[in-house]
Amino acid sequence: MQEFGFELALCADLEARRDAIVSRQLGGHVRGRRVLDVVCVEPGPGFADRAAITPESIPPAAIGSAVGPGHARYWKEAFDCDPDRAERALERALACGFFERERHRSRTYVRQTARYPDWYDRIVAIENKPDLDRPGALETQLLTDVKLGLVDEVVLATASHVTGAHRNRIPEAVGIWEFDPDTGDRVVVREAVSLPTGASGVEILDRGSARTEVRIASAREKRRARLRLAERAYGKGWRTYDHPACARVEPDEAGLPYCPWKGRIVRPVEECGSDCGGHEPAERPPADVERLRAERSPWEPEPEGKRRRQSGLDRFS
Ligand code: SF4
Known part of the structure; x- marks a missing residue:
């Protein structure tokens, strides 16, 4: 299973099951360079007021x-x-x-134009590692997230069967899901522990074999970084790809770029084009990002504030 297809299938599943803003590949650090695979931002009391301002990141x-x-x-x-x-x-x-x-x-x-509201509640970060036998820097990444405590929960999602040996290498606070991207079945192997997002945290900047470089992130710095994360998630979403200009691609109802020739979701920017044996040049199917996101999530593409501004502009055109 390729990581890109796994990640998109998980995003589609989360979007279908949760009343939350789902996004992917977002900065999850204060000073470091951590990129979170998937982020779920749960709406707070002022969500409707935030959605009424703009569909973009503020x-x-x-x-x-x-x-x-x-x-x-x-x-x-x-x-x-x-x-x-x-x-x-x-x-x-x-x-x-x-x-x-x-x-x-x-x-x-x-x-x-409107007072900025308190619009998000819990933020969950999900690290994808379809194949746990090729973990890469997984342990350091998860430890970085737990020690910093920027998000409320950290979860590892995998397509592998999770053994006791795997569990022992994953920090205790991290939840574990076994996720089947073909069926959408998700088994919670271990629940995540809530992290102290309102307190200061320790940010791991570099973890080598001889020494580890860390710095303290204050509660205020974390609050700002959470705001940046939530705003980026709101504006960006997760369908950040174009479909390939190939007659074979058959986007599914959630907009995933499924290729029957390969029998799986493909990463168009890397896998599609004249180098692919199955490539049949054609018009690129529309990505329909806004429509799909509007139908399937609480994100609002045409909020009242935007409509009002547009009608105001029309009067002068
Ligand atoms: S270019 Fe290849 S991988 Fe991409 S959609 Fe066409 S057949 Fe599938």
Whole structure:
């Protein structure tokens, strides 16, 4: 089983079973370089208010700025970060509709279009390792996630049969699922332990045989990193691929790029093209990402705020 197909099948299954935002390949660190395979963000009390703002990710620097929903502020006095980062955040916040602008004496003043809500609850990170006999850096990756405690739960998902020897190598707090990507059957071999996300954590930056480099991540830094993670997940989702320009591909109802010629889900960017023996050049089938995501998850593609802005723009076109 290839890791890409396993990951997509798991994302589709989670999306079908959970009322959550599912995303993949997201930064799960404070200072390090950890990339989480799959992330499930469970909605909190303000989810509908968040969904009403924009379908895109809102830049955390804009959320953390002194710009509020009340009176407009001169943007340069509202950010407490590097000026280039502030300007990028400003532009993105304006483009996605989180900020609106006014001009005062040739200066740009901005305000939030809506108060940023407390919209997410628990975050679950899932590390995929279809074949446990080829673990790579699995142990270090899971230990990094547990020690940092950025997410509420860490789970290992595998297609292998999990033996006692495997379990002993996996940190105790990590949950274990045996997942069959063909049938969607999922067996919980071990429940995950809830991690202390509100406290400081230890971030493993480098783990060598002779020494391990770590740093303390404060509770505040973790809060910011969780916000960044949740926002990235909301904007990105998990269908981040195009289907191949091949007559053989048959996307399934969840939008997975299934190839009957290979008898499995394929990774189009690596496996498809004239080098493939079964390739039959054709129009690329539409990915339908927005429609599928809107139908199958709580993500909102056309929120009220966006519709209002568009009708406002139409009046001037
Ligand atoms: S290019 Fe090959 S692997 Fe890709 S869809 Fe076509 S037959 Fe399948």
